[in-house]
Amino acid sequence: MTRMATISVTxxxxxxxxxxxxxxxELVTPHVLKGGFRLAYIMPNTKPPITTTAQAVEYKEQLQRIEPNVEFLMTLYLSPDLTPEEVKKAKAAGVVGVKSYPRGVTTGSEGGIESYEVYYPVFEAMEEAGLVLNLHGEVPSDAANNICVLNAEIAFLPHLIKLHAVFPKLKIVLEHATTRQAVEAVKSLGDTVACTITAHHLAMTADDWAGNSWHFCKPVAKFPDDRQALQDVIREGHPRFFLGSDSAPHPPKSKSIAQPSSPCAAGVYTSPVLLPLVAHLLESFGALDKLETFVSTNGRKFYSREVALGTAPIKLERAAIHIEEEWKMGDEAVVPFWAGKQLNWSIAQ
Ligand SMILES: NC(=O)N[C@@H](CC(=O)O)C(=O)O
Incomplete structure (x- = not known):
């Protein structure tokens, strides 16, 4: 079989x-374009979080000033500030989704939710307006119920199943799935339920973050069989699974554990090399022919963001690159995933 030398992705x-x-x-926003991407769906777990339409509109303007050549789709942080009236306002202002963080499970989830039922009127308004519900799919650790980072996603799935049963027309995305059970649950549900998969979860298992704080993110990578399920569903080209990088920059000092008392920040950074990294990974498990399906077609279809006619594709060439050791601007720095490692693909200039 001849190996492809170039690939074009729309x-x-x-x-x-x-x-x-x-x-x-200012350091990381231009990396979206650098990594080959033309659209980014933006998470609202800033400090303070983006809880109102006015904040989302201002945040979008801020990002567009930094990088005018990327389309930013905005989300709100699910919190008591979000009312059915605010949902209508958000829709009218072009906000696309609402992100739910269960309290205390990850970076910026201090103000996260404790119960889904109290938000049912909000979900009803979202279903009517056509806003998407983005779920961080983990329950908080709970020793009394034997829940920790390893089974927190599986324990969350009944919430997903119930939300879909109560709101069958509400578009729901289970974000950054890491388990075979999550893949199977999403497959078993209706067309309004989709699932994002990150690049790093296609590469790692628990062995990769146990002992390496740079690889720590939430949800954590799980068993080899779970990674296999993520890879298989991409190889299969299932239309409701697509890329959501969860690229999450943290200053190096909060990732390297210098003090035993300071916990490591959860998050892995992939934006600057995202498309070459995804191509490299898909090729490693025989799914390179699904690259465009995974990074463009499926997600765009679910979110009704079809590509504008005449958009020039991004071309990748089989030319090895080394991932930068660090990105810096002034006092800001971030260390990317797989720093220093070689990838087999790069963006053709
Ligand atoms: N994935 C992570 O580990 N971290 C994310 C938050 C999140 O999406 O969980 C972050 O904002 O750093």
Whole structure:
């Protein structure tokens, strides 16, 4: 079999991305384009979180000033500030989704939710307006119920199943799935339920973050069989699974554990090399022919963001690159996933 030397991908879209605020946002926002992406779906777990339409509109303007050549799709942080009236306002202002963080499970989830039922009127308004519900699919650790990071996603799945049963027309995305059970649950549900998969979860298992704080993210990578399920569903080309990188920049000092008392920040950073990294990984498990399906077609279809006619594709060439050791701007720095490692693909200039 001849190995392809180039691949063209139409308008790659990253449906889960953290871009933070200045000064970090000034360093990382241009990396979306650099990594080959033309659309980024922006998470609202800033400090303070994006809880109102006015904040989301202002945040979008801020990001567009930094990088005018990317389309930013905005989300709100699910909190008591979100009312059915605010949902209508958000829809009218072009906000696309609402992100739910269960309290205390990850970076910026201090103000997260404790119960889904109290938000049913909000979900009803979202279903009517056509806003998407983005779920961080983990329950908080709970020793009394034997829940920790390893089974927190599986324990969450009944919430997903119930939400879909109560709101069958509400578009729901289970974000950054890491388990075979999550893949099977999403497959078993209706067409309004989709699932994002990150690049790093296609590469790692628990062995990779146990002992390496740079690889720590939430949800954590699980068993080899779970990674296999993520790879298989992409190889299969299932239409409701697509890329959401969950690229999450953190300053190096909060990732390297210098003090035993300071916990390691959860998050892995992939934006600057995202498309070459995804191509490299898909090729490693025989799914390179599904690259465009995974990074563009499926997600764009679910979110009704079809590519504008005449959009020039992004071309990748089989030319090895080394991932940068660090990205810096002024006092800000971030260390990417697989720093220093070689990838087999790069973006053709
Ligand atoms: N994935 C992570 O480990 N971290 C994300 C938050 C999140 O999406 O969980 C972050 O904002 O750093």
């Amino acid at each position: 308008s790659p879209a990253d449906f889960h991305c953290h871009l933070r605020q200045p000064p970090m946002s």
